[in-house]
Amino acid sequence: MKRTNQEGLKARIFDALELPKDIVLDLPRITVTGKVGAFIENHKGILEYSSDRVCINTKLGPLVIKGQDLIIKSVVADEIVVEGKIRSLEFEE
16 A cells, blocks of 8 residues: 555655656567567566567466467567567466
């Protein structure tokens, strides 16, 4: 409970200062290019990888990318690039 209140306070402060929440609160930033690629920032690691499913750990929980011929094109510190025929992206609980 205490952590939630602290995060709420942070969010209000950063709203007032107009700072980007994704950076300040360590939230994932996902950029999708059509149905052929996804760029994920602020990830916490790869949980699962196959040609039809990529599961990436984030602060909000697992992000699941489903599709065909999926490949992880690159992984650096806090960025992942996934390419292939993307069918869906969703957060699992």
